Each structure stands twice: as C-alpha cells, then as structure tokens.
Amino acid sequence: MSTSRRTATKVLCAGFALAMMPQTKVFASESLTPEEERAYRELQRQFEHLDQMSDREISVAVHELQQTVHVRRAVPLPGPFAILxxxxxxxxxxxxxxDEHRVMSQITDxxxxxxxxPGGAFITLKVSRLIWDHRQKVIAILSAMGLTAAQLAPLQKAPRP
Incomplete structure (x- = not known):
C-alpha cells in the first residue's frame, strides 16, 4: 500500500473511530476521555500529514481508493421507529x-x-473545525473525486465553525 493511500485511509479511519466513541461528550465544555483525546490527536496528526502531500499524491491516493472500495448495491430500509x-x-x-453559518453543521447533526x-453535535463541531483548518487539501481531494469548482465554492468560502 502506498504512503498516500495509507494516509488517506488513516484519516478516514481516525475520523470514524472518533465518531463511533460510545461515551462521547455532547457539549464542548465537557472534557474528552483519554481514549477520545488520543483518537482526536491521531486525526489531527493525519490531517497535518495530509497537508504536506501534494495535490498529485492526493489525486493518486483517491484514485487507488476508488478502485479498491466496493459498495454494496442493496440499501437496508429503516423501520417506522427509526424514521420517527x-x-x-x-x-x-x-x-x-x-442561517448560513450553521446550516452545514445542522445537516451533519x-x-x-x-x-x-451518539454525541453528534460535539463531534461535528470538533471535526468540522479540523476540516475547516485543512480545507484546501479537503478541496483537493474532493476535486480529484470529480466535484466541480461551483460545488466546492461553499466549502472554500465557508466561515470557521
């Protein structure tokens, strides 16, 4: 596995690991557990490494990941309780x-x-700030995946969450 592909995979895995913490705090004023803090620090390290990658390396990594990821076609349907x-x-x-400053965070929530x-609001705020800090590389990744400049403009011009 190439370094760029490994980095892209680590960024995704660290983000999901942070998001799946079972006892995540809901309010930013509460402190993180040591496990949550380690996961968040790892996510920060991976984003910093991502910032050091060239746009070409990112494009190659995205292309390699797209070729190896297989998506199941069947979509499980939610039950009535899940819908309510x-x-x-x-x-x-x-x-x-x-408003324009909160809509992306609200949709993500x-x-x-x-x-x-669980703890979606707190995780959303922490990760959205991390993504905003590294938005140029995130834009490069999304651009390599085929998004147009018009689709990426809101991310480019978004205020800090």
Whole structure:
C-alpha cells in the first residue's frame, strides 16, 4: 500500500473511530476521555500529514481508493421507529431555525443522529473545525473525486465553525 493511500485511509479511519466513541461528550465544555483525546490527536496528526502531500499524491491516493472500495448495491430500509426518531432529531436540531453559518453543521447533526452516532453535535463541531483548518487539501481531494469548482465554492468560502 502506498504512503498516500495509507494516509488517506488513516484519516478516514481516525475520523470514524472518533465518531463511533460510545461515551462521547455532547457539549464542548465537557472534557474528552483519554481514549477520545488520543483518537482526536491521531486525526489531527493525519490531517497535518495530509497537508504536506501534494495535490498529485492526493489525486493518486483517491484514485487507488476508488478502485479498491466496493459498495454494496442493496440499501437496508429503516423501520417506522427509526424514521420517527430521525424526524424528531431533525425537528429538534432545526427548532431555532438556521442561517448560513450553521446550516452545514445542522445537516451533519441530522445525518449523524439518524444513523445513530451518539454525541453528534460535539463531534461535528470538533471535526468540522479540523476540516475547516485543512480545507484546501479537503478541496483537493474532493476535486480529484470529480466535484466541480461551483460545488466546492461553499466549502472554500465557508466561515470557521
């Protein structure tokens, strides 16, 4: 496995590991457990390594990952309780309305709560700030995956979460 592919894989794995912590704190004022802190630090290290990669290395890594990842075609359908829970989460998250500064975080919160990731708001804030800090390389990755400049403009111009 090439270094660039290994780095891209580590960034994704560290992000998912952080997101799947079972006892993640919901509010930013609460401290992280040592395990959560290690996962977050690893994610930061991988993003810093990603910043050092050239756009060409990123493009090659994305191409290699796309060739090795196989997506199942069958999509499991949620039951009625899951649908009601998801709708309730969406209502709660958007209860105070939205604006251009919060809409991306709110949508991410809805998605995370609908798929059952606990502590979604806290994780979303930490990871979205990390992504914002390294957005140039994230944009390079998404561009290599085929997104257009018009699709990437909101990420380019987004205010810091």
């Amino acid at each position: 829970s998801c709708a309730g989460s969406a209502w709660w998250i958007f209860r105070d309305g939205t 809805v998605i995370m709560s609908c798929i059952g990731i």
